[in-house]
Amino acid sequence: MLPPMRFDLIDLKLFLAVVDAGSITRGAVDCGLSLSAASERLRDLEADGGVALLERGRRGVTPTRAGEALAHHARLIHRQLGQMRGELAEHAASVRTTVRLHANTAAVAELLPPRLAPWMAAHPRVDVELKERQSNEIARAVRAGLAEIGILSDAVDTSGLTLRPFAVDRLVVVAAPDDPCTAEKALSFSRIIDRHFVGLASGALQDHIELQAAKAGYRLRMRLRVANFEGICRMAAAGVGVGIVPETAARRHRGTPKLAIVRLTDDWAVRRLAICTLSQEEPAAPALDLVEHLAAFPPSSRGR
Template identity: 45%
Template sequence: MRFDLTDLQLFIHIAESGSITAGAELSHLALPSASARVRGMEEALSVPLLQRGRRGAEPTEAGRTLLQHARTITRQVENMHAELAQFAAGLKGQVRMLCNTSAITEFLPDALAAFLKTHPRLSINLEERMSREIVQAVADGAADIGIISDAVDRATLQTFPFRDDPLVLVMAPGHPLARQLGNQRRMAFVQALEHDFIGLAGDSAFQQNAIEQATRLGRRFHCKIRLRGFEAVSRMVASGAGLAILPATAARRGSEPLRMVKLSDDWADRKLLICVRDEAALPGYARDLLAALRRPD
């Protein structure tokens, strides 16, 4: 059995794009050449690696095993180049980082700005994802560092404290629910679901979490409008147009007059964690970033 790095990178591209054609394009290979490489890998292993169908191609069980190893090998090669690059001018390396909505908007801008100022030759590829997707990506080697909610299963990863991030229900002081609650400072999420909500636009991981929690309760999360950013949501809520779920930090930071109520649901009393697959296996610059982000236990 003999695979080269082009074979492994091609297989990663096919698996992630769901198509041999797209994988070939991403790998800068002609389609016949890409198909021949996949056949060669399957013949060398005597096992099918892809399940081909009308909608494209997806890895078989053996293919998923190969995918995990391919990601590990290609990442090790990237780490090698990045570590050696510190001896030359230019970037020292790149860290692939995934985080949830709250982390990317509330906590990371200041922390990363300070770190990058002292590490000018490092770049960070930062993306927003759902916490459970982040766990899988870090476990598979598709990301170096993740920031997740403590509500998800992360047994396969190493985790470190990052920030407390409780969620609160916010409303205008004159909203009917505010009058109904009186002096009550705490309530269950289900009690709010009969009212309209203001949400976040796009494929927000934060927004998706609220929808999923409502679904678990057998209720519908009705969103009248979706806006970009917690600040815009706060302004709309202050006008009385609806309720919103916000991180307590974002709710307190806004200048609008809002009534904040704690949620009694366990998922709302959340903490954010940094997760990695293996701290010792990270390249030096990624370990430096991890150390800068970690909160003392």
């Protein structure tokens, strides 16, 4: 007879985060835990159950068959908790509730703020836990019940998810007006891939750009990393290097002296963003209301 497993909701949330990230380190960060605390919780889970839940390797971790079973039930528990919170919020005006929203860099920095702000002002008892992630990570998080809502590129695997159009996110090159690349109105990434770049210090968009370079056999030569799109635009305008930013960000900073904007022609530079929720069940009331609010405007009007 197997010994009874002793765990709490934090253990389940951590285990799901680790499985979906394929990394104990990333899972710990997602749950706000230190690596040592997360590792100890996972070891205790395995010790209590008397069974290995994770296979640990040089490239990360993967769930064992027992781990897959635990992840399945943990997802169900998290979904039921979300539904419970939503239903309780409907019956108690004084109860605060939280909507978990994961979105890519362009949505977090450019497209969401003007839509999210009025909704939150109108719903003072609803908090939004907003996390920036890559689109494939967002899809996994929503499927796993770690987020009620995602905003992602519809180019990734969205099986099991319901999608609603949100925005068209176009990436452009920003540079000084006398930079050679500004002689054309549009160019491909291959034309600038060997140049010095100014980019973000971290984030899903920067990871996406560097992944495209890696697919072409290059490692970007990063001359400077900054905290936001404004920093990229200012440094690019000064001739420090070229940058790649969402078109909405480039146009917002067009007033920056001497900033030139050139369209990227690569397919990956045009991303159709969608709002995603789990197909098999409707989000709790606050999350559903936010989804309907975000989807209320045509994609062409986003960020303009």
